[in-house]
Amino acid sequence: MLSLINLDIGKHVAASVKWLNENQGVVSLGIFLSALLLGWASGIFSSLRRKPKFKTKLIDGPTFLCVFPTGETFGGHDVHRIGIALYLSVANTGSAASSIDAVHIGYRWNMIPFTQGWFRHTLFRHWLQERTAALEDFQVAIGANVKVYPFLFQKNAISLVHQETFLQPGQSVVGIVYFEQPDSWGGCQPRVWHGRARLAVRLLDAFGGRHTSRFWVPVLKLDEARKFNPSFGRTLAELHGKPLPGEDA
Template sequence: MMTYPELTDWLNNNQGLLTLSIFLATIFLGWVSGIFSALRRKPKFTLKIIDGPTFTCTFPLGKSKGQFDVHRTCIALYLSVSNVGSSPSSIERVSVGYHWNVKPFSLVWLKHSVGWFWLKYQAAALEDFQAEIGDSIKVYPFLFQRSNLGFNKTDTYLNVGQSANGVVYFEQPDSWGGCFPRAKNKQVKVKIRLLDTFGRSHTKSFRIPVVSLEYARKYNPSFGKTLSKLSGEKLPFDHT
């Protein structure tokens, strides 16, 4: 073990090496801290349901699949998305999941009633969602598609602290049996999954109301018509 005088002599004789070592250590620590700082910087999106067209509706299509009536489930969500993270990012996609209304203790029940059945891709709404407020009409913005009135779509690139509001709309293809949302007290539990451009997933569960097709079309006269329009099929209760 060095004595104090020996340590002093060694430091005096190796000042250059010591200075270089301190310099290299400073660079290394700065590089490492920069990497960790960059790793800590990531977007974090929070999801909220806001007042407006948020509901689910299941209605018959007037045809059968074996012994079952064929039906369609449509879901509208009026979302507010905020970036409360430490890095900007874009909203890439929004999906919605729900539990099927099937009998318990079967493989289907285990997969889609305990697990989630996902509508991964949105449908293009044929008309804007809107509501009468006194003598005025409020048109709700879409989160992804452009308004039919010519409004630009919502900017889905969110800097830190920014938020965006908009409607996302889903139509489920022809289904039958218990392949529709399980409701309790006229409410359905849904899980909303948002994917950002970095591939990160942000999810939150909500309860949304179950409504009739008549009620849904007060917000959008073309609610439930997109898939039928694309396939050239006419719904039995629509005359236009």
């Protein structure tokens, strides 16, 4: 029985060898097309793997959040605004170059459990997508000198520094992003634990990719925030022509 099986295998091998010898052109063409197809597919897969990846860190300094009143009321609630300054370090740790197109800030509302809208606003983040132009540079006095912090997108007024937000793989950039949330009231503000609030920082690249990191950010009072920028929180007030409480028009 074993000899019959071996004989049958030998016949198939001999037939295969004969067919290959008689059809070398077809075999060569098949090998060429297969290699071409594999090379094309590997090129596509390689290009698909080439993506930017932005890694974000917070730097000590003008990195904080501030909730301050506007002096107005709505529906029996005091109206407030939120100012956020984040001193970011962004590195492209991916395999493709790209620019930082936008920065969004997200947080969950500070609402009483099981009240109307509580589930929606505590499950999903409220996102600030429009950056605010700061009226002055962020700076701090160090002895007889003044350190001016660069903005990530906005030009500095004093040093005229403009950061490069197009990053090759391995490159990084630092800068401040500044937000003022428009008039809000009630629980439309971050929940604060031990003087800090939890924020999500989402960077968008030029290809539409999203890169999200989460941080605990210090919460300061308005007078403390203005030690870094005397005009902190004043941009929307200037635009609306309505000064904040205790400030001249």
